[in-house]
Amino acid sequence: MLTTRTPDGVSKRMVIEATGKHASAHGDMIRHVLNFVEAHESGSEIGAVGHRVVHGGSYFEGPTAINGEVLERLDDLISLAPLHQPPSIAPMRLLLEEKPDLLQVACFDTSFHHTIPTVRTRLPLPATLLDHGARVYGFHGLSYDYIASELEARFPAIASKRVLVAHIGNGASLCALMHGRSIATTMGLTVLDGLMMGTRCGTIDPGAILYLLQQKNLTPAEVQDTLYYQSGLKGVSGLSSDMRVLREHEADENVQLALEMFVERFVQQAGGLIAQMGGVDAIVFTGGIGQHDAMFRRAVCQRLKWLDVQLCEDANLAGRPTISQRSGRVTVLVIPADEETTIFRQTRRIMKGKQ
Ligand SMILES: Nc1ncnc2c1ncn2[C@@H]1O[C@H](COP(=O)(O)OP(=O)(O)O)[C@@H](O)[C@H]1O
Ligand SMILES: CC(=O)OP(=O)(O)O
Ligand SMILES: [Mg+2]
Numbered sequence: 001m002l003t004t005r006t007p008d009g010v011s012k013r014m015v016i017e018a019t020g021k022h023a024s025a026h027g028d029m030i031r032h033v034l035n036f037v038e039a040h041e042s043g044s045e046i047g048a049v050g051h052r053v054v055h056g057g058s059y060f061e062g063p064t065a066i067n068g069e070v071l072e073r074l075d076d077l078i079s080l081a082p083l084h085q086p087p088s089i090a091p092m093r094l095l096l097e098e099k100p101d102l103l104q105v106a107c108f109d110t111s112f113h114h115t116i117p118t119v120r121t122r123l124p125l126p127a128t129l130l131d132h133g134a135r136v137y138g139f140h141g142l143s144y145d146y147i148a149s150e151l152e153a154r155f156p157a158i159a160s161k162r163v164l165v166a167h168i169g170n171g172a173s174l175c176a177l178m179h180g181r182s183i184a185t186t187m188g189l190t191v192l193d194g195l196m197m198g199t200r201c202g203t204i205d206p207g208a209i210l211y212l213l214q215q216k217n218l219t220p221a222e223v224q225d226t227l228y229y230q231s232g233l234k235g236v237s238g239l240s241s242d243m244r245v246l247r248e249h250e251a252d253e254n255v256q257l258a259l260e261m262f263v264e265r266f267v268q269q270a271g272g273l274i275a276q277m278g279g280v281d282a283i284v285f286t287g288g289i290g291q292h293d294a295m296f297r298r299a300v301c302q303r304l305k306w307l308d309v310q311l312c313e314d315a316n317l318a319g320r321p322t323i324s325q326r327s328g329r330v331t332v333l334v335i336p337a338d339e340e341t342t343i344f345r346q347t348r349r350i351m352k353g354k355q
Helices: 023-040 068-076 085-098 111-115 141-154 206-214 220-229 232-237 243-248 253-277 287-292 294-303 313-318 339-354
Strands: 002-005 011-014 045-053 103-108 162-168 172-178 181-185 282-286 331-334
Touching (some): 023 085, 045 339, 085 103, 103 141, 111 141, 141 162, 141 339, 162 253, 172 253, 232 243, 287 294, 294 313
Parallel strands (some): 162 282
Antiparallel strands (some): 002 011
16 A cells, blocks of 8 residues: 655555565565656655555554564564465565655554453463464454444444454454454464465364374475465365355355355354354455355355344345345445555554654
């Protein structure tokens, strides 16, 4: 996210998203974008660059201006977010070297969950093994923060109630919101925990990891690759992690099983979070699958009928903002994910603090 300042003082935002495993490509990409902005936005200057950072660990509870020391701390967290951390650190480091005076802000997915009580964040392992801030953190916080702000702006009667938010994209998690604050979530120390995802396993018996190491003789690096890249929808279907592709092959029995497991695990973990809230008043779907895949929403809502979730089929198929019937007790909403708005707001806050 680049925040550019025009000569008349207006802040503009430009969103850059890159995907892929190779951190160096992300560094190159940001260099190209900066050159482009400087060449084409004459008269305006880049005020700040806001970055999504998945893991802030115990070091960072809120948006933080980046310097060399901050980058070293983020390096420390790579093993806890090997899929996400390197591609976000690479452009920061490159920019810090090439434009040391440019304000860069790290905006963390973990920050939003610092309101979760210790009884849910402590890992049930011996205290002697829990140094370096090993605990449950929770992720997708930039998305949940945006959803909480949208609820307040557009659905104020719901914003203060018990809301289950489902961010279902390549990564997928649930967040229990009470009064707009996170009180529980399904991801943990890492983004592997919780729901079954595109290529990640989600919650599994820890004994399965020992099985991979001891019976299948996988190295720790191979286990990591299996859990992050080869499991979930992709692993079970044997075909793809992409929901659109799976929908085209629903006749395949492995695809069918993968899709059923995706719903099954959602229902199981949604039940846990709803119990932790003591009930639920609204459910919000967001993320690539949550906001686009009507079949997924329908399957989940059917399984949650016992809560008096009543889906309006037409509204669901049309992807309207409200997809529940008025007669049901639980309001069901679809709100497109917009992590960039949270990054923009947080970056602007740090920018203003520095002025
Ligand atoms: N129109 C659609 N119908 C069903 N699934 C979709 C649609 N558009 C995107 N998706 C799915 O959304 C997922 C990607 O979600 P997204 O939130 O973009 O991921 P990321 O976690 O990388 O940000 C993929 O599984 C993709 O197939
Ligand atoms: C936190 C996380 O899993 O992010 P993404 O869904 O973008 O992979
Ligand atoms: Mg996303």
